[in-house]
Amino acid sequence: MINAWEAVRAAIDAEDLAAIAALLTGFDDAQRREVARELPRYLPVAEQAGERADRERNRRREVRWRELTAQAEEAGVSIWELPEGYAMMTHHQHVGVRWIEPVRVAGAGAIAGAAAVASWLSKPRLVRRRARADLDEIPPILQVVAARPAAWQEDLAVRLALRLRAARPRPDDVRVRLALALLRATGAEPPRHDPLTLAWVAAATAAELSADPLLDAMVPRLFEAEGVGRLLRDDRELGAALARLSADGRIKRAALLDGCRTRFLRGGEAADLRFFITLHDLLDPAAEEVAPHVRDYAAMLALPAANVADLALRQLRRLKATPPAEAVESLLFRSEGRLVRAGLALLDRVLKEPSEDVDAYAPALAAALVCESAEARGRAVKLAVKHAGRFGPDAVGTIREIVPMLPPGPGAALAGVFGGEAVPAPPRPRFQPQPLPAVPEAEPMPLITHANVLARVTLREFDWMQPERWLDGFVRLASDARRESLIAELAPLAARNLEYRWGPWWDISDWAAALARELMEPGAERRAMPDGRADPARRVPETAHAAMWRLMPLARFAEVYQSMLDGRMPPYLLATPTRVNGLLDAEALVERVAGYERDGVQALPLDLRQALLRLGRGSVTADAVRRAARLATPAGRLVHRWLTDRPADPGVVLRWTTHEGDPRVEAELVLGPEYAELFGDLLVPRPWDEACELLLPVLAGHRELAAAISVYSLMSTWPMNKPTARDLDRLVLADGPGGPGLALLLARHLLEGPDGDGVRPLLLLAASGGVPGAELGRQLAVLLKRGQDRPADAIAALAEAARLGAHREVWQVMTGLLPAYLPGPGERANSVHTRLMRLAAEVAGWAGARGEVPAVAELAGRARTSELVRQARDLHTLLTAPA
Known part of the structure; x- marks a missing residue:
């Protein structure tokens, strides 16, 4: 005779759910009792064995990953380009232990009482929150349960249903799936239990609703259970499916309408009632269906939820009768x-x-x-x-x-x-503008002048300043009398193990080690290569595979390294910032280029490009221009051109798009020929976000480009590098004209209100003359029209900035905001439009603004009089009055 427990244990160890179910359905009561007795004692053993198997699966996966990595390197492609590698990177989930489902099936089939089985299936250590797609326990559990008496099956189904607790259940929760599956399979009456109703709602699919055995029992409970409306706030399918089933006669239409009315009269938050309002609208009751319930709809007018009152008003209007x-x-x-x-x-x-x-x-x-x-x-x-x-x-x-x-x-x-005493009109207070704040100047960049200091610098991936200081210090110290001291201090770094044949090199410290070794042992890389050739450029990551903030320092280290190999390393670099925010003063750049000319040094191409990207416009002086005019080399003539006749800045066009439903803001950069040559391939499209804090030092003289690239993830709900208020502060203190990117980021923070992080940056930009006024208004309108729910806060922030001295700049914001945000002909106005127009009129008076704004003129000319129209007329009169 078969040993029942040994057979089941072997099937558990083999993770074979079908075998476990087949064994238990064929056992007699004594054999099931034997399994039930041994199973709890085996849990620790099963768990340990499962974890060992899990580690082995992970080991095999890691081995395969290394094999694919080697194949990709040998083929000279990214691992993303290998189908198997792409699948492992995008679809892999943790393998996860697989012992849980076998012991759950075994317990469901062996344990005698329904209450005990329910307890077994609800043990925390035996509950996996999400079902595994490759290890479905539901069919085998249904199989073993089907061998029990009908009353026992129904008892188990009800007990598991009553154990559900989640207020926002997931359809892939194993507890939800099992409870619903048992109720459907056994035909048991679903208990009146709100979490069960929520579970059914979460798992319901429109395509399978009509055939669902639970439909008739659960539909009435949609209107009774707490939390249904909250769960269905964003529903796009269930309401339409219920309306179709009522039209087909599968569900009684009157029951749905009665349920909606009952739910409305219970009250609640507007968002929690949204689903029921949508369902009511889809059912579209006729006048004869509404008339018997006039008093119900009239009572809804007093409910706190405005959307319910709107619905009730529409229904009462359809009756064309005098309302109560x-x-x-x-x-x-x-x-x-x-x-x-x-x-x-x-x-x-x-x-x-x-x-x-x-x-x-x-x-x-x-x-x-x-x-x-x-x-x-x-x-x-x-x-x-x-x-x-x-x-x-x-x-x-x-x-x-x-x-x-x-x-x-x-x-x-x-x-x-x-009769009565009306309040007299108060005298209009005279506006007294406040002085704008002083714009703080960035501190000088601290340079490294001693080898022992350079040796102690830690090069970190997300710290842009230390690699800049290290590279500048290395070049300077290696080019003068301090060279021997530098060699001694960098000996530990030079001893680092370097794989010259493998790339790319993502770690900046690898490049530093290569420089140190070449300084100590000239020709070290060529001797290490089989063909005796050194080609550091191939170890620089591909442009499309690296963020710009990360690529630029790696490429500059590689360029300096190549110049060292070729025996033409300059005595100092052109692009080293003079300010801690990444800016390069014009006088310093002119002095460096002039020194190159005196010494016959040729500028490194990428170093010169980086210097021009960092060149500060506000630092250009007449003396710097005169000295630059005497420069004769190509690098000198280029610098003189940028000081006197700088090319037009790149244009920026922002486009709102989505990635897998997540909002993104893509920047299209329109480059003239000079900037196209300057950037080269640095601006290739990249499939990820850029960290503004690290990108800005690369583009310190072009803050709009840094802002436009970094706002890609501004509105994302994903865990990405989103530009922050601190990034906005950095952009304000950088250089270059603002545009749509800077305007969008500033507009986003103006939505936080007068006490948020947008007012002070606006004041500082006003003090430096850098407010992209009309563009800021247009971007603010974009955010407001895309559903940002804080228009009153944005208006209050603009009012505060105007009161604190930026009144002229705020009026310029209004010239972009009013045309883009005010309601056009046929569009509906609201109180926010009125408040905005009132503030515009007030700020225009403070700023002494003149000149017609067509959107305001159109509103002012409307025949219908409203508060918005009155405010528009006041503003239009002011703008068109003689100066």
Whole structure:
């Protein structure tokens, strides 16, 4: 007779789920008891064996990875270009132990009681949060459970369903999958348990919904369980699928509509009710379906969620009947301007009815008179004045009490009819501009002048300054009387093991070691190569495979190394920054090039290109220009050209795109011939983000290019190198005109409000004359139109910057923001537009602005009068008045 436990254990060790299920379904009760008795004691053994197998699988994978790496190097291609290598890099997940599923299947088939099986399957050490695609336990567990009595199966299904706890379950959670699979397979009545409903929602797919045995039981619970709306906030499939099933008769349409109404009346956050509103809209109830529920929809008007009130208002309007009085009052007591305006329209209709008792509406009208929306307040004033004769003494007194609470204009209009004292218009305060802050100057770059200091420098990947100082110090010390001291100090570095034949060299310290060894042992690399040739350029990473901030220092080290091999290393470098922010002063560059001419030294090409990219425009003096005019070498003439007739800066065009659904901002750089030659292949497209902090020192004289490249990941939700507020500060203190890239980054931080990280950079740019005004306005409009939910904060930030002295620059921002953000013909205005126009009018007055803005002129010329139109007319009058 077969030894039951030995057979099952062998199948567990073999990780064979099918064999375990087959054995247990064929065992009798005694054999199952034997397995159930031994299984818990075997858990530690199974776990250890599984971990050993896991390590072995990982070892085999690492061996294969090294084989593929060698193949790629031999073929001279990247490992990404090998199909197997690409698959291992992009689709690999941790192998993971595989002992869990076998012991779960064994327990489900061997343990006697349903409660005990549920406990076994719920043991924390036996629960894998996500199901494995290559080791599906559900079919074998269903197989072993099917051998039990029907009542036992249903009991287990219900027990596992009641053990679900997650508020945001994942469809690949093994607990979710197993509980739902057992309920479907056994036909058990799903228990009323909110986490079960959430699990069913999370796992539901539109294509399989109609055939789901749980559909009829679970649909009503969508409207009862807590958390369903939160889980379905961004649903794009389930609501449409339910609407289709109702149209096909699979689900009762009336049940869905009743469920939606019930859910609305329970209240909740607007976002949590979004799914149910979408479902209600998809069902699109006819007037005869709405009419019996008028009081329900009227009650929804008072609910906090504005989207529910909007839905209810639409349904009540479709009935074309006079709404109940409480519906009108509910709207007028709301804070949302559009709903108050809708309530006023309904109230106007009611007040026109001679039979209505209008005094009952006076409190609601009073609430509308003091609502937040200026446009709604204006309409309420007109409505009160229009129907003043119909109000009795008590109602007149109620409205009269509101008069002192209103702004001067509306208050005066009401006081003329209802009496009371309106607030007088305050005198307009005179604007006193504050001085802009002083722009701090970057500290001088500390150079290395002693060999022992150079030897102690640590070269780190993400520290741009130390490699710059090391390379500059090495070249200088190796070229003068301190050479022998340098050789002695760098002896430990020169002893480093170097693989000259292998590349690329990504570690900057490898290049430093090669320089040190060549200094100590001239010809060391040529002697180490089989063909006696040295070719350091082939060890520089390919341009498309390295970020610019990383590639430039590696390429410059390689260039200096090549010049050393060729016996033409210069006595010092041209591109070493004079400032700690990467900038190179013009006088220093002219002096270095002049020294090259005196000594007959030829400039290294990449070193000269880097120097021009770092050249500060603000450091150009008349003396530097005169001295540069006397330079005769090609490098000298080029530097003189850049000091006197610098080529037009590259143009920048930003394009919003996505990568796998994640937002990205791609920069297209438009280069003239001089810049195309200067950059060469440095600007090839790269499939990743650039760290602004490290890129800026390479492009210190061209901050717009650094900003434009680094905003690629600005709005990404992925863990990428996103430009920060500290990066914005660095860009402000760099050099070069700003453009769309700098404007977008500054706009992003202006959304943080007056206390955020955008106001001070704007003030510093204003002090240095570097605000890309209209472009900043356009980029701010782009962010606001793309759903950034802080327009009021951005307006407050601009107001604060204007008050602190940047009023002229803020007006320039408005010239780009107003045309791009204001509503055009047929578009709907909101209170943010009104606040923006009010601030624009105020700042234009401070700045003494003149000149028509077409978008403002169009608004000012509209026939309909609103607060926005009134503000536009005031601004247009100011801009077109004589200077």
